[in-house]
Amino acid sequence: MSRGELNNWIVDLADISSIYIFSGSEGLWFVLCVIVFLWFILAIYRVEKSNQDKVDDELGSKENLNSLIDLFHQDNEEKDNGN
Amino acid sequence: MIEVVSNKVDYINLIYDLITVLFLIFLSFGIILRTYGISREKFALTNIKILFFSFPVIVLSSYLFGWAISFAFSSGPIVKGGFREFAFALPWSEFMGPNLDNNQTFVNDYQKSPMSLIKFILVTWSMIIFFGSAIIERIRIGAFLILSIILGSIFWPICSSWSWSSNGWMSEVFGYHDAFGSGAFHTILGGFALGVLGKLGSRKIKFNSFSKARDIPANSEISLIFGNILVVFGIFGLFLYSINPFSEIKNEFGSYMFTLNIYGNPISFYGVLLNFVMGISGGLVISAIHSFNNNKKIFIGGIVGIVSISAGADYYHPVHCLLISMIVTLAVFKSFNYLEEKFKIDDASDIIVSHGFAGFWGLIIASILLWGYPSSMAEGSVFTNPFGQFAGALIIFWILGFIPGYLTAGILKFFNILHLSDTIQITGQDILSTRDKIIETNNIYEAEKKIISDMKADKKS
Numbered sequence: 001m002s003r004g005e006l007n008n009w010i011v012d013l014a015d016i017s018s019i020y021i022f023s024g025s026e027g028l029w030f031v032l033c034v035i036v037f038l039w040f041i042l043a044i045y046r047v048e049k050s051n052q053d054k055v056d057d058e059l060g061s062k063e064n065l066n067s068l069i070d071l072f073h074q075d076n077e078e079k080d081n082g083n
Numbered sequence: 084m085i086e087v088v089s090n091k092v093d094y095i096n097l098i099y100d101l102i103t104v105l106f107l108i109f110l111s112f113g114i115i116l117r118t119y120g121i122s123r124e125k126f127a128l129t130n131i132k133i134l135f136f137s138f139p140v141i142v143l144s145s146y147l148f149g150w151a152i153s154f155a156f157s158s159g160p161i162v163k164g165g166f167r168e169f170a171f172a173l174p175w176s177e178f179m180g181p182n183l184d185n186n187q188t189f190v191n192d193y194q195k196s197p198m199s200l201i202k203f204i205l206v207t208w209s210m211i212i213f214f215g216s217a218i219i220e221r222i223r224i225g226a227f228l229i230l231s232i233i234l235g236s237i238f239w240p241i242c243s244s245w246s247w248s249s250n251g252w253m254s255e256v257f258g259y260h261d262a263f264g265s266g267a268f269h270t271i272l273g274g275f276a277l278g279v280l281g282k283l284g285s286r287k288i289k290f291n292s293f294s295k296a297r298d299i300p301a302n303s304e305i306s307l308i309f310g311n312i313l314v315v316f317g318i319f320g321l322f323l324y325s326i327n328p329f330s331e332i333k334n335e336f337g338s339y340m341f342t343l344n345i346y347g348n349p350i351s352f353y354g355v356l357l358n359f360v361m362g363i364s365g366g367l368v369i370s371a372i373h374s375f376n377n378n379k380k381i382f383i384g385g386i387v388g389i390v391s392i393s394a395g396a397d398y399y400h401p402v403h404c405l406l407i408s409m410i411v412t413l414a415v416f417k418s419f420n421y422l423e424e425k426f427k428i429d430d431a432s433d434i435i436v437s438h439g440f441a442g443f444w445g446l447i448i449a450s451i452l453l454w455g456y457p458s459s460m461a462e463g464s465v466f467t468n469p470f471g472q473f474a475g476a477l478i479i480f481w482i483l484g485f486i487p488g489y490l491t492a493g494i495l496k497f498f499n500i501l502h503l504s505d506t507i508q509i510t511g512q513d514i515l516s517t518r519d520k521i522i523e524t525n526n527i528y529e530a531e532k533k534i535i536s537d538m539k540a541d542k543k544s
Contacts, residue, residue, distance in 0.1 A: 017184045018177040026175035030147075033174065037143045044136075045225035045500065051515055052504050059514070060506045 095329055100198045103323040107205035110317025111212060117310025118216040120303045121379065121431060125511025126220045127302050133224050134212045140228050141208045141235050147174050149207065149236030150200050156244040163252040167244075172200075202324055207235040209317070210272055217276045217434040220286050221508060226492075226501045233491045234275045242271045242483045246475055247325070249347045253478075254459040257471030262344045263325050265393035265445040266479045273439010274484020276430065281485075282492035283501060285429030287508045296423040299431075304378045311382030315363055318389050322359055322396075328352060332460075347460040350397040361401040362392040365408030373416045380419070383437050387412045390441040395449030398456060407448055415441050439480065446476040 006019060022029075059065055115134050122130045141149075155169035171178045178184070179197075211231045218227065246253040247267035253259035261267055290296055301307050327343040341349040366388020374380040388408030396404060415436050422428040422435060430436070450472030458467045465471060495501040503512070511517075 013183065018180060018182045020180045020182075023177070026177070026180075030175045033143065033147060037140075037147060040140065040143075041225060041228055044228060045223070048224050052507055055510055055514055056504055056506045059510055065506065065509050 097198075099323070099328050100202065103202055103320055104205060106317055106320030106323060107202065107209060108317075108320075109313050110209045110320050111205065113310050113313025113315075113317045114209060114212045114216055115310070116306050117314060118212070118219065118432065120301050120305070120307030120310055121216070121299075122219060122302050123299065123511065124302050125513050125517070127513065128516060129512035130216075130219050133219075133227060134215050136224075137211050137215060137228060137231050138208055140231055141211055142204055144232045144236035145200070145204045145207055146179070147236075149240045150203060152237065153203065153240035153244050153248075156241045157248055157250045157252065159245075159252050162256060167250065206268070206321065206324055207239060209320075210239060210268060211235045213272055213432070213434055213438065214276055214279075216432040217430045218279060218283055219431050220512075221503055222283060223500060223503055226495045229495065230275075230279055230488070230491055233487055234271075238275070238483045238487050239267075239271060242267050242479055245483075246479060247345055249345065249459070253471075253475050254346055255464045257475050258458045258465035258468045259471055259475040260346070260449060260453055260456065260458045260467040261394045261446060261475075262346075262350070262397040263322050263393035265390060265442045265449070266476055268321060269390045269393065269438040269442030270446065270476060270479045271484040273435045273442060274480040275488035276434045277428070277439060278485040278488025278490075279492045280428050280430055280435070281426075281489055282496055285427060286431075287505065289429040290427060294427065296420070296429075301379060307378055308382060311386070315382060315385040315389070318386065319359060321393075322355060326350070326352065326355070344397045346458065348397070348457065354401075355396055357401050358392060358396040358399055358404040359389065361404040362388040362396065362408040364388070365405040366391070366412040369409050369412040369416065373413070380416070380433075383433060384412045384416070387415045387437050387441045390438055391445040391448070393442065394445045395453050398453055403452065407445070411441050411444050411448070414444065439484070443476050443480055446472055 005023070006016065115131055118130050118134060119127050151169045151172040151174075154172050155166045157167045158164040160166050170176060173179070179200075211234065214231070214234060215227055245251050246259055246261055247264060251259075259266075286299075288297060289299070325345045327345075327347075329340065330343045331338060331340050332343065332347075332349065333339070339349070342352040344350045363385045366384035366386065367382070368384075370381050370384020370387075373384075388411075391408050391411035392399060392404045399407070418436055418440065419433060422430065428435065447469065450467060450469040453467045454469060456467045458464050492501060507514070
C-alpha cells in the first residue's frame with residue numbers, strides 16, 4: 001500500500017500541499033477519531049461506575065461510613081499532634 | 084540538492100503566538116492549582132485528575148467539530164446570510180494536518196493556521212477547567228466531560244463566532260463590542276455554570292439543617308493563593324489571544340501598520356497592557372479592603388478586575404479601568420453570598436459571580452462608555468450602543484450559557500448519570516487511591532506508639 005505520492009523533494013515545492021502519509025484517506029481517520037472519542041467517554045463512565053459500585057458495596061452502610069469518617073478524623077488529629 | 088535561500092515566515096508572529104500559548108498554559112495550571120487548594124482533602128487528587136483529563140476530550144472535540152463551528156456560525160446563520168466558509172477547519176481537510184501551505188497560510192490567513200487551532204484549544208480548555216472547578220465534589224467524571232463538550236465545542240465556538248470574531252453578526256447588527264472576551268469567554272462561562280449548578284445542586288455538607296451555607300475550609304491555602312496569582316497573570320493570555328499584533332491595514336488615506344483587536348479595529352498594544360495592569364490593581368485594591376483575611380477571596384479581586392474591563396479595555400483610559408474594576412469588584416463582592424443564601428447555589432470557585440456577573444456588567448459599562456465608537460471595520464456596521472450590547476449580553480448569558488447548561492444537566496440527571504453516589508460524596512473520590520495509605524499510616528502510628536510504650540516499660544524495669 002502506497003503511503004503517498006511524496007518520494008522526492010526535487011520538485012516544484014509550490015505544488016505540494018499536504019505532506020502527511022496516507023493523504024486522501026482523511027475520511028477514514030476522521031471516523032477512527034470519532035470512534036476513539038466516543039469510546040473514551042463511554043469507558044470513563046464504565047471505569048467510574050465500577051469504582052463507585054466498589055465503594056458503595058464496601059462502605060455504603062451507615063456503620064462503615066461512620067468508621068471511615070472516624071478514620072479520617074483520627075488521621076487529621078495525628079497530623080495536628082505531629083505539628 | 085535543497086538550498087534554503089530565505090525564510091519568509093514571519094517569526095515575530097510565531098514568537099508572539101508561543102508567548103500567548105505560554106500564558107494560556109499558566110492560566111490553566113493556575114486554575115488547577117487553585118482548585119486543588121479549595122478542594123476538600125478527600126477529593127483533592129481526583130479533582131486535579133478530572134480537570135487535567137478534560138484536555139484530551141477538548142482536543143478531540145475541538146478537532147472534530149469545535150474549530151469548524153467557530154467559523155461556520157459567524158453569520159448566525161440566517162441573521163446575515165448562511166454559513167460562512169469553514170471547509171478548511173473540518174477534520175478531513177488537508178489544512179488540519181502537516182501541510183506546506185500551513186506556513187504560507189500562517190502569514191496570509193492568520194486564522195486558518197494550525198497555531199490558531201492550538202491557541203483555540205488552550206482557551207477552550209481553560210474555560211472548561213474554570214467551569215469544572217465550580218462543580219467539583221458532586222458530579223460524575225463522565226457527566227463533566229459531556230458538559231465540557233457541550234460548552235467547549237458547541238456553545239462557546241458559536242458564541243465566539245457570533246460575538247468575538249472579525250465578521251460576527253453581533254458586532255455588525257447590534258454594534259456589540261467585546262474586545263477581550265468579557266462576554267464570549269466569561270459571561271457564557273458564568274451562565275453555563277449557573278445552568279448546570281441549578282440542576283446539579285449543592286455538595287452534601289454545604290448547607291446545614293437551617294439552610295445556612297457552611298464555609299468549607301480550603302485544603303491548601305498556599306495552592307489557593309498561588310493558583311489565583313497564576314490565574315490573574317494567565318488571563319493576560321486571553322488578551323494576547325484576542326490581538327492581531329502586526330497587521331497592515333488600508334483606508335482611503337493610506338496604508339498603516341497597527342495592532343488590531345479581534346474586530347479588526349486599530350488599538351494600542353501598550354495601552355491595552357497598561358489598562359490590563361490597572362484593571363488588576365483596581366480589583367485587588369477592593370478585595371484587599373473587603374476580604375483581607377479571607378484567603379479564598381482576596382485574589383479573586385484581581386480576576387474580577389480584569390474581567391470587568393475586558394469588554395472595552397482597547398479604548399478605555401487607564402484611570403477608567405481602575406475605576407470600573409473597583410466598582411464592579413465591589414458589586415461582585417457584595418453579591419458573593421447572595422446566590423448561596425437566596426438560591427442555594429453551591430459554586431465552589433465563585434465562577435458565576437466572578438466571571439458571569441463581572442463579565443455581564445463589564446459589557447454593559449463598556450456599551451455606555453463606548454457609545455458611538457465603531458464596533459467593527461465592516462462597512463455598514465452599527466456603532467457600539469447600550470441596547471445592542473445589552474441584547475448581546477442577554478443572549479450570551481441566557482441562550483448560549485444558562486439554557487444549554489440547564490437542559491444538558493437535566494438530561495443527564497434524568498438518566499441518573501449526573502451525580503456521584505451519596506456514599507462517594509461522603510467518602511470522597513480519592514478513597515480508592517488513598518484508603519490503604521490512611522490505614523497503613525494509622526497502623527504505623529499505632530505500631531510506633533506501642534514501641535515507645537514498650538521502651539518506656541523497659542526503662543522502668
